[in-house]
Amino acid sequence: MTDVRVIEIKKSVFADNNEDAARLRSELKGRGTYLLNLMSSPGSGKTTTLIQLINRIKDKIKVAVMEADIDSDVDAIKIKDATGIESIQLHTGGMCHLDAEMTRQGLDNVSLDGTDLVILENVGNLVCPAEFDTGAVRNAMILSVPEGHDKPLKYPLMFSVCDLVIVNKIDVMPYFDFDLDKCSEYVHMRNPKARIIPICAKTGEGVDAVADWLLEEVYNWKH
Amino acid sequence: MHELGIVFYIIRDVKQAAQENGVEHVNAVVMNIGEVSTIVPEYLTDCWRWAADKEEMLKGCELKINIIPAVTTCGDCGREYETVKYGKTCPHCNSANTWLLKGNEVEIKEIEV
Ligand SMILES: Nc1nc2c(ncn2[C@@H]2O[C@H](COP(=O)(O)OP(=O)(O)OP(=O)(O)O)[C@@H](O)[C@H]2O)c(=O)[nH]1
Ligand SMILES: [Mg+2]
Ligand SMILES: [Zn+2]
Numbered sequence: 001m002t003d004v005r006v007i008e009i010k011k012s013v014f015a016d017n018n019e020d021a022a023r024l025r026s027e028l029k030g031r032g033t034y035l036l037n038l039m040s041s042p043g044s045g046k047t048t049t050l051i052q053l054i055n056r057i058k059d060k061i062k063v064a065v066m067e068a069d070i071d072s073d074v075d076a077i078k079i080k081d082a083t084g085i086e087s088i089q090l091h092t093g094g095m096c097h098l099d100a101e102m103t104r105q106g107l108d109n110v111s112l113d114g115t116d117l118v119i120l121e122n123v124g125n126l127v128c129p130a131e132f133d134t135g136a137v138r139n140a141m142i143l144s145v146p147e148g149h150d151k152p153l154k155y156p157l158m159f160s161v162c163d164l165v166i167v168n169k170i171d172v173m174p175y176f177d178f179d180l181d182k183c184s185e186y187v188h189m190r191n192p193k194a195r196i197i198p199i200c201a202k203t204g205e206g207v208d209a210v211a212d213w214l215l216e217e218v219y220n221w222k223h
Numbered sequence: 224m225h226e227l228g229i230v231f232y233i234i235r236d237v238k239q240a241a242q243e244n245g246v247e248h249v250n251a252v253v254m255n256i257g258e259v260s261t262i263v264p265e266y267l268t269d270c271w272r273w274a275a276d277k278e279e280m281l282k283g284c285e286l287k288i289n290i291i292p293a294v295t296t297c298g299d300c301g302r303e304y305e306t307v308k309y310g311k312t313c314p315h316c317n318s319a320n321t322w323l324l325k326g327n328e329v330e331i332k333e334i335e336v
Pocket of ligand 1: 040041042043044045046047048049075124168169170171172199200201202203
């Protein structure tokens with residue numbers, strides 16, 4: 001009976017990652033670099049939005065992008081071609097999310113000196129990325145109109161960790177029963193402080209408001 | 224996919240705990256997994272078998288899973304209810320102003336050596 005020895009651990013699997021992330025955040029603070037973690041479902045418009053956004057801010061601050069994908073580099077090339085800024089691809093090796101350690105490895109490949117802002121396009125998924133702090137200063141997510149306004153009810157964790165919710169593809173609103181007021185109500189149930197900005201990444205409508213939010217965030221981080 | 228990533232974190236933590244306690248081989252790892260943690264226990268044990276057997280210290284080591292029932296509390300009437308049965312809406316007062324109390328744990332409880 002006494003040959004089994006039990007060692008109590010009682011530790012969340014996410015504890016180490018949370019520590020890594022906090023360390024990365026304070027290093028970025030020291031360097032004056034702001035990291036934004038952008039999440040969404042596949043195809044909600046992350047890359048299209050980033051192109052619109054970057055072209056509005058790249059003359060004001062130095063921006064770089066890290067594209068996380070399970071296995072391809074089409075998004076990194078698209079960003080570089082459409083904006084001319086530094087854009088690198090991170091392969092997650094089959095993993096459905098990025099953690100702080102993978103983010104740090106990605107940042108090692110970005111020329112951080114003088115870079116004010118790094119935007120991380122996380123893996124398209126509303127579940128796993130929400131569980132892992134990447135070390136970003138803020139989390140933002142894109143919800144596109146065809147996905148429906150009830151997503152904040154179905155993926156509460158994602159919406160509770162995001163400070164900015166971009167509602168994209170408002171041009172197709174007439175074809176879907178998407179209710180922006182309901183959406184805002186559900187988002188605020190999960191995070192009362194979340195900012196919600198409706199946009200159309202295709203035409204650029206509303207993207208100025210996102211650019212203003214981000215420029216102010218970066219300014220505050222550096223001062 | 225998510226489960227495999229989790230398994231790598233478990234392996235790292237278990238190896239560290241074993242080293243700190245001067246243990247050479249671990250026979251079992253006991254996990255607390257919340258009902259709504261998004262972890263599928265069967266996938267977790269499959270991924271565990273595949274990855275743990277690649278580690279000398281964890282060859283044949285069993286992964287035991289305790290499921291922690293999910294409980295939600297209501298911000299309006301203050302009562303608690305079973306999350307899986309009723310979801311986001313309080314069955315007592317119909318409010319949607321509800322918060323998960325427990326049930327999203329992904330925690331290493333203990334190891335048997
Ligand atoms: N109608 C409409 N289509 C859009 C809008 N924004 C993006 N799209 C289209 O949606 C599709 C997906 O856009 P992407 O920007 O590639 O989406 P993504 O989130 O980066 O996709 P993944 O990286 O594959 O997850 C493309 O066909 C875009 O042209 C919009 O505002 N309106
Ligand atoms: Mg993309
Ligand atoms: Zn109630």
